[in-house]
Amino acid sequence: MDAAGRTWERLARRSRRLGVALRLRARDGWRRAVGSFVPVLQAAAAAALAFSLAHFVVGHPYPFFAPVAAWVCLGFTRNRQPRRVAELGAGAVLGVLTGELLHLLIGTGPWQIGVVLVVAALGARFVDRGDLFTMQAGVNAMVVLATFTLITSDPVGRAVDALLGALVALVLAVLLPRDVTSRPKRYLASVHTESEVLLRMVADALRSGDTAGLRDARTQLRGVRDILDYGRAVVGSSGQVARLNPTLRRDLPVLAELERQAVLLRRMLNTVELLVRQGRGVVGESGPQPVVAMLVAEAAGVAGQLAASVREWSFPAEARRRASNLAAECAPSAVMHSTWRAVALVSVMRSVTVDLLQLTGLSREAARAALPDLPDSREVEDAADGPDGASGIWAERP
Structure with a gap:
């Protein structure tokens, strides 16, 4: 050229x-x-x-x-x-x-x-x-x-x-605030929605072997992080108002769950960044990765379901079902015939799946238990910071 x-x-x-x-x-x-x-x-x-x-x-x-x-x-x-x-x-x-x-x-x-x-x-x-x-x-x-x-x-x-x-x-x-949860819900739902866009961009790039598309995904990733940072500030200010106004203290558990969601979303975005970075190397060396792309596309669907659940504040039953199915598909054996790089991408997707399952309300322990063929208990330990217990609201189906 x-x-x-x-x-x-x-x-x-x-x-x-x-x-x-x-x-x-x-x-x-x-x-x-x-x-x-x-x-x-x-x-x-x-x-x-x-x-x-x-x-x-x-x-x-x-x-x-x-x-x-x-x-x-x-x-x-x-x-x-x-x-x-x-x-x-x-x-x-x-x-x-x-x-x-x-x-x-x-x-x-x-x-x-x-x-x-x-x-x-x-x-x-x-x-x-x-x-x-x-x-x-x-x-x-x-x-x-x-x-x-x-x-x-x-x-x-x-x-x-x-x-x-x-x-x-x-x-x-x-x-003035009579509902201190609506705005935080809207921001966190927006982060889930934009995360869905991000994951679909990654899936499309992996499916077609497009390294430029993966660079585009990093641009989307930076924007999603900016929305998340502001959303966390919104959750914090809403919590402050709820603590000062006795009539709004009933909303504190909801705000606590939204803060938990924000921490888990930050963790998931960090893992997706790793997926994008490694994906560029894999695509550059081995070309398209349709199997991994299918897993990322399913993760995008889970993010979309989570957006709807947070926006409507309803139990994320469909998101948990799809995330559980995704976990079952994230077995390293699914790509054992491929290069070690593809196996590494599936390993990263296992961590993304754990993050998604926790966003549906599960504890980290329960989310990790859904993964098949776990060869090493330390596989997702690197993402252990933050609130890893079950959700105070969505741990069990109402």
């Missing part, structure tokens, strides 16, 4: 990977936009409420900082950790007070802006280690100094406005 051909081939590979990344981003972006519609309405209503309280109840004519603090503290997602909301609110109040004080001491001007940012940031770092706290303090101090002549309320009133907006946001962050 000449230089022009190699250049064209590189461009084609990059275009394919870009297409994979863009399709994943579009799917995730649509889910994110739909999920943010209600939180944006809530944050906008909170800003209006904070302004109304400061204007009509407290009597401030132009309570600029009240709606700003409420909007910034609540944000535009449901991922509202009460500690984070309180941190942002406290930072807003500290920033306003710092700006007011420094205006009295040094006035307003370009160099004063720099000074107020330094003082506000260092003061915030002294009070709290949170980055958001420091950022909010600096921004609000700068806004006070930069717009001092445009803000007509008194210095104490501005601090009260910021405090009022922060309190409105904090109260709503704790009281």
Whole structure:
């Protein structure tokens, strides 16, 4: 192949990977936009409420900082950790007070802006280690100094406005969520769905002997990990709200299972990465791997069933049945006539199958027991970190 051909081939590979990344981003972006519609309405209503309280109840004519603090503290997602909301609110109040004080001491001007940012940031770092706290303090101090002549309320009133907006946001962050499990379920279901896409890409590449397709799968894998990381943050913030709100503590077992799912999904994605990496070597040396591709395609089907179970929060009976059948097919003897590389791929698929069985609610011990011809009890020991007991919800069929 000449230089022009190699250049064209590189461009084609990059275009394919870009297409994979863009399709994943579009799917995730649509889910994110739909999920943010209600939180944006809530944050906008909170800003209006904070302004109304400061204007009509407290009597401030132009309570600029009240709606700003409420909007910034609540944000535009449901991922509202009460500690984070309180941190942002406290930072807003500290920033306003710092700006007011420094205006009295040094006035307003370009160099004063720099000074107020330094003082506000260092003061915030002294009070709290949170980055958001420091950022909010600096921004609000700068806004006070930069717009001092445009803000007509008194210095104490501005601090009260910021405090009022922060309190409105904090109260709503704790009281508004009536279902703290729906968003975590949606994110974890999305990870299962995108994992199904990932596994089908791997299966297609192994079936056709396409090493470029396996490189595309790695692009998909990175995107799935990003969604999973954010999903774990969503589960954590929902758990924090549930612990603070007595009426929501009944949801803690569900959130614990979702956290367990997230840990197991991370483990499975790590194993799939190993499958992709080894698959490239096997395909490059020995060509297509139809038997292993069939196993990976079945694993993709299990991931799709798990997505439906998590989304609807129903017992994953079909996913467990298919995963058990997959385990029975993952015997090294199935590819003993093939190269040792193909046998190695089946060994990796055995670990993926254990992860899938655990995602249906089984303990690691029960999942490993479903594997045939286990030659070495240490086969899946490398994936032993995390919650390996049975699910507190789906261990047994209801």
